[in-house]
Amino acid sequence: xxxxxxxxxxxxxVEEEARKHSxxxxxxxxxxxxxxxxxxxxxxxxxxxxxxxxxxxxxARLEIVETPAIAWCxxxxxxxxxxxxYGPCPSCGSHQLQVxxxxxxxxxxxxxx
Amino acid sequence: MSRDRIIQVERDILGKNxxxxxxxxxxxxxDGVLAFNLVSSPGAGKTSLLVRAVVELKxxxxxxxxxxxxxxxxxxxxxxxxxVPAIQVNTGKGCHLDAxxxxxxxxxLPHLNGGVLFIENVGNxxxxxxxxxxxxxxxxxxxxxxGEDKPLKYPDMFAASSLMLIxxxxxxxxLSFDLARTIEFARRVNPQIEVxxxxxxxxxxxxxxxxxxxxxxxxxxxxxxxTAG
Numbered sequence: 001x002x003x004x005x006x007x008x009x010x011x012x013x014v015e016e017e018a019r020k021h022s023x024x025x026x027x028x029x030x031x032x033x034x035x036x037x038x039x040x041x042x043x044x045x046x047x048x049x050x051x052x053x054x055x056x057x058x059x060a061r062l063e064i065v066e067t068p069a070i071a072w073c074x075x076x077x078x079x080x081x082x083x084x085x086y087g088p089c090p091s092c093g094s095h096q097l098q099v100x101x102x103x104x105x106x107x108x109x110x111x112x113x
Numbered sequence: 114m115s116r117d118r119i120i121q122v123e124r125d126i127l128g129k130n131x132x133x134x135x136x137x138x139x140x141x142x143x144d145g146v147l148a149f150n151l152v153s154s155p156g157a158g159k160t161s162l163l164v165r166a167v168v169e170l171k172x173x174x175x176x177x178x179x180x181x182x183x184x185x186x187x188x189x190x191x192x193x194x195x196x197v198p199a200i201q202v203n204t205g206k207g208c209h210l211d212a213x214x215x216x217x218x219x220x221x222l223p224h225l226n227g228g229v230l231f232i233e234n235v236g237n238x239x240x241x242x243x244x245x246x247x248x249x250x251x252x253x254x255x256x257x258x259x260g261e262d263k264p265l266k267y268p269d270m271f272a273a274s275s276l277m278l279i280x281x282x283x284x285x286x287x288l289s290f291d292l293a294r295t296i297e298f299a300r301r302v303n304p305q306i307e308v309x310x311x312x313x314x315x316x317x318x319x320x321x322x323x324x325x326x327x328x329x330x331x332x333x334x335x336x337x338x339x340t341a342g
Binding site: 002009036085086 | 117118119120121122123124125126127128129130206207208209211239240242243244264265268269272298300301302304
């Protein structure tokens, strides 16, 4: 389950920020997870608790904002929201789509004290 | 009074892996090494395919192999038996190779200048899609013994790959595998994906695969000349 590795990545970022901004406890970690990204939000929440134990993020809550999957339809020359990577375009039915959004996995901000 | 405060971070979760993958990519480019990341589900035939390819290509240019598996060094041993250097990476509980593992394994390989590095990822159609290793491109190996709709079930991997090698094509007469449907599904997910059919057992289709590798190496040449100054 690669969500474990992703959560280790989050903890790495939180620990670097803790050194930079001198905080000792994180209350909330705000994430932005794209609908087409490699992370399942439920699995992230599950793994985060395990990975965060004994770190500055122990007991912190994960707040996940899911961002929509956006693609450029070559046939319509327009940006559309898609449900899956394999489309099709809701207006013309084409599969000639270039994904332009929804793949991001970012730590947006931290609530700390 | 609360001392809570908000810190703006705006950092990619995979940022560290992406930095390390960038380092790997720069090293491969400086050495003139063309690196391929081979991905598939377990049992699609990646290792058998590599064994044939390295035997048939090793007199043309230097070749190295990095083998990723959770346990055992069986695959690296199969490659080494051909006389080609191979490093086994055991990921333990990990379900994918990452850029740090590949960088460390590359250090342990002999110089491959002007050659090809094959990285055989852990057999898994999910996790390896998200982890850039610094490769020139991903090759997804898919076998005729699998379901035609796998590109739709595991779209991230097919979207991330430049070439789909359909292996075990020699089994086609005894299976009810619909080749055209598979290719159509893969192109729904990735309209640009190239497709070749091969049999690691009989060698069918490998000439076209080698021609594809040579085409990739020609794409790399202007960069070589630029770095060589």
